[in-house]
Amino acid sequence: MLEVEAVVRRFGDLTAVDGISFEIAPGETYGLLGPNGAGKTTTISMIAGLLAADSGAVRVLGEQMGPSRVAGKRHIGLVPQDLAIYPELKGRENMNFFGRLQGLGGKELATRVDEVLDLVGLTDRAGDPAKEYSGGMKRRLNIGIGLLHRPTLLILDEPTVGVDPQSRNAILESVEALSGEGMAVLYTTHYMEEAERLCDRIGIVDSGQLQAEGTRDELIRLIGGLDRVRLDGSGDLAAAADALGGLAAVEQVDADRTGLSLAVRDAPTAVAELVTRATAAGVTLADVEITRPNLEQVFLHLTGKALRD
Amino acid sequence: MRTVAAIAGVELRRFLRDRSNLFFVFVFPLILVVLIGSQFGAGSSSGRVVISGADSSLRSALVAELEEADVTVSYAAPDAASEQIARGRVDLGLELTDAAAAAFDADEDLTVVVTSSSSGGAITTRQQVDRALNSLQLRLRQEAALVGAGADPAAVDEALETAGSQVVAPSVTVTSESSVSEAFAGASGFTVGASAQVLLFVFLNSLAGSATLIQARKYRVVARTLAAPVAPVQVIGGEALGRWVIAMVQGLYIMVGTALLFGVEWGNLALSTLILAMFAAVAAGAAMVLGSALDNDSAASGLGVGLGLVLAALGGCMLPLELFPDTLATVAHFTPHAWAYEAFAEVTRRGGTLADIAVELGVLLAFAVVLLALGSVLLRRSLARAI
Ligand SMILES: Nc1ncnc2c1ncn2[C@@H]1O[C@H](COP(=O)(O)OP(=O)(O)OP(=O)(O)O)[C@@H](O)[C@H]1O
Ligand SMILES: [Mg+2]
Numbered sequence: 001m002l003e004v005e006a007v008v009r010r011f012g013d014l015t016a017v018d019g020i021s022f023e024i025a026p027g028e029t030y031g032l033l034g035p036n037g038a039g040k041t042t043t044i045s046m047i048a049g050l051l052a053a054d055s056g057a058v059r060v061l062g063e064q065m066g067p068s069r070v071a072g073k074r075h076i077g078l079v080p081q082d083l084a085i086y087p088e089l090k091g092r093e094n095m096n097f098f099g100r101l102q103g104l105g106g107k108e109l110a111t112r113v114d115e116v117l118d119l120v121g122l123t124d125r126a127g128d129p130a131k132e133y134s135g136g137m138k139r140r141l142n143i144g145i146g147l148l149h150r151p152t153l154l155i156l157d158e159p160t161v162g163v164d165p166q167s168r169n170a171i172l173e174s175v176e177a178l179s180g181e182g183m184a185v186l187y188t189t190h191y192m193e194e195a196e197r198l199c200d201r202i203g204i205v206d207s208g209q210l211q212a213e214g215t216r217d218e219l220i221r222l223i224g225g226l227d228r229v230r231l232d233g234s235g236d237l238a239a240a241a242d243a244l245g246g247l248a249a250v251e252q253v254d255a256d257r258t259g260l261s262l263a264v265r266d267a268p269t270a271v272a273e274l275v276t277r278a279t280a281a282g283v284t285l286a287d288v289e290i291t292r293p294n295l296e297q298v299f300l301h302l303t304g305k306a307l308r309d
Numbered sequence: 310m311r312t313v314a315a316i317a318g319v320e321l322r323r324f325l326r327d328r329s330n331l332f333f334v335f336v337f338p339l340i341l342v343v344l345i346g347s348q349f350g351a352g353s354s355s356g357r358v359v360i361s362g363a364d365s366s367l368r369s370a371l372v373a374e375l376e377e378a379d380v381t382v383s384y385a386a387p388d389a390a391s392e393q394i395a396r397g398r399v400d401l402g403l404e405l406t407d408a409a410a411a412a413f414d415a416d417e418d419l420t421v422v423v424t425s426s427s428s429g430g431a432i433t434t435r436q437q438v439d440r441a442l443n444s445l446q447l448r449l450r451q452e453a454a455l456v457g458a459g460a461d462p463a464a465v466d467e468a469l470e471t472a473g474s475q476v477v478a479p480s481v482t483v484t485s486e487s488s489v490s491e492a493f494a495g496a497s498g499f500t501v502g503a504s505a506q507v508l509l510f511v512f513l514n515s516l517a518g519s520a521t522l523i524q525a526r527k528y529r530v531v532a533r534t535l536a537a538p539v540a541p542v543q544v545i546g547g548e549a550l551g552r553w554v555i556a557m558v559q560g561l562y563i564m565v566g567t568a569l570l571f572g573v574e575w576g577n578l579a580l581s582t583l584i585l586a587m588f589a590a591v592a593a594g595a596a597m598v599l600g601s602a603l604d605n606d607s608a609a610s611g612l613g614v615g616l617g618l619v620l621a622a623l624g625g626c627m628l629p630l631e632l633f634p635d636t637l638a639t640v641a642h643f644t645p646h647a648w649a650y651e652a653f654a655e656v657t658r659r660g661g662t663l664a665d666i667a668v669e670l671g672v673l674l675a676f677a678v679v680l681l682a683l684g685s686v687l688l689r690r691s692l693a694r695a696i
């Protein structure tokens with residue numbers, strides 16, 4: 001339902017987005033994961049038709065997007081990274097206004113505003129000016145406004161930045177719920193856990209380019225996809241290394257003075273066998289640790305830098 | 310259209326929601342109308358008139374009328390009277406020549422020479438004198454007509470006394486020595502102040518309110534608006550309409566408020582509303598230009614207030630345009646205020662018709678078209694900065 005085709009956007013000498021392409025299927029949740037300045041917001045602005053692409057194209061349900069094109073915008077609910085609300089207007093007034101811009105009116109608008117206020121937990125405060133809201137409440141209002149017209153594609157640009165853990169969890173849960181109702185979601189973040197938790201597929205962005213794309217597992221396979229297991233202990237470590245090296249799940253074993261390091265396929269399943277064999281080989285274990293590769297490591301592998309500074 | 314109305318509506322709502330606006334939009338203008346109105350004398354101390362000329366039945370009849378209107382009358386020889394007028398000790402001088410006195414006795418047309426001083430009360434006193442002269446002349450005509458028709462002179466006097474209040478005053482010819490007081494004839498002090506305040510505040514508060522355009526970009530709501538199925542032209546239309554409605558609310562509020570509180574007469578309501586509507590369009594265009602050209606909202610409201618005051622002063626909204634020397638009056642006509650001021654003067658004081666204010670309306674329309682066009686272009690460009 002969303003097709004992004006080699007979009008490029010320059011600001012002066014800086015190429016903020018340098019040929020990004022991806023697609024989102026109906027109902028899919030897609031994550032753009034990348035550090036500050038990667039070009040996530042710029043990409044989203046082109047998708048939402050706010051910025052013109054210098055080259056490339058964006059289509060939403062077949063409609064071309066762009067600053068002077070209106071038709072496709074109907075299908076999109078944009079939740080901008082920075083708060084976009086009128087502080088002097090009440091929560092409900094903000095919703096009424098943006099709902100009208102989406103073509104809602106009359107009873108339909110009133111009902112929908114009530115529903116969304118309830119969804120984002122602002123019913124009690126709907127009559128207060130938005131400037132009197134706490135940071136988390138403002139964020140929730142900001143998100144709610146994007147949901148009013150039941151968009152086919154919801155775009156959330158780092159919705160959890162600067163939000164306390166509780167509100168953050170509430171936001172993630174509502175995204176999961178919306179996605180469960182069949183809404184397609186484009187979610188940008190530089191929190192790897194959020195991308196892992198929410199997204200069906202993830203695109204890793206850096207320096208305006210899509211470095212890799214796929215499901216979490218596909219991305220992890222890119223860097224070999226092996227779990228690390230560390231067995232700390234004493235005894236005949238060399239014998240244990242030989243014994244474990246023969247197992248199908250084990251790719252590599254290294255013995256050192258304090259224990260064994262292994263590269264293992266599907267460590268949670270294999271670990272019991274590893275412990276049994278090592279013990280049988282005469283090793284007394286002091287500690288067992290499994291490290292599964294995550295997107296952080298994928299990112300490090302792809303770009304040579306950490307996701308967060 | 311619904312989108313345009315929604316955008317205009319939210320602008321008006323924000324304007325009315327702003328607490329500091331409430332004072333400057335709704336309270337302050339009325340205070341100023343009172344201050345300026347009393348300077349021009351409507352409710353102030355009674356007028357002072359010096360009469361030169363020998364005692365005559367004309368003089369007694371006129372003095373009786375003036376005293377009825379609470380005007381303080383003194384007598385002096387022509388030279389002494391001129392000096393008193395020049396020094397502003399009295400508001401007006403009335404010269405009753407012997408020929409005029411004789412004509413009065415003979416029931417013939419007569420001419421009274423009125424000289425205004427530059428005192429603050431001159432304008433109001435002039436109106437009181439005009440009314441006194443009117444009713445004197447009216448009374449003479451009616452008396453003549455009734456007596457001529459065979460009525461008893463004594464009964465005529467009595468009948469006229471009771472009927473007097475219902476009689477509409479006909480125009481009267483007076484020779485005036487002062488064009489200033491002539492210009493204010495027909496206006497109460499409040500009317501002069503009120504139309505000037507309408508112009509001052511409509512423009513000033515529109516310009517100062519342009520800060521909300523800048524805030525809308527800063528608050529990112531413009532970007533969000535453009536992410537909705539809304540074309541840029543609808544945003545521009547909505548902003549222009551919103552600015553215009555805000556200006557109209559301000560103007561109509563002062564017009565209705567002064568009419569109800571101080572009895573200010575706005576002449577033909579359709580015409581004075583038309584003048585306001587045209588001027589409000591000029592103010593809306595100017596506000597769009599300011600709010601699109603600048604990116605700092607407090608600078609815009611500061612500059613708006615400054616510009617609003619300077620243009621109003623220049624356009625005759627502080628010191629009446631009629632008192633401007635010629636060069637300054639020419640400069641004044643580079644402001645929309647001066648044109649609207651004159652259109653209001655024509656309609657509220659002299660019962661002007663649409664034809665009488667066609668030129669002024671045309672100039673205001675030209676101002677509005679140019680400023681709204683420029684404002685639209687600049688606003689369109691500012692939208693790109695709002696993403
Ligand atoms: N309007 C603009 N003018 C000039 N440069 C811009 C503009 N918008 C973005 N940039 C630059 O483009 C690059 C990408 O910015 P963008 O906001 O898309 O990054 P991002 O991935 O959203 O980062 P963050 O996680 O910090 O939000 C940055 O270097 C930024 O400075
Ligand atoms: Mg961003």
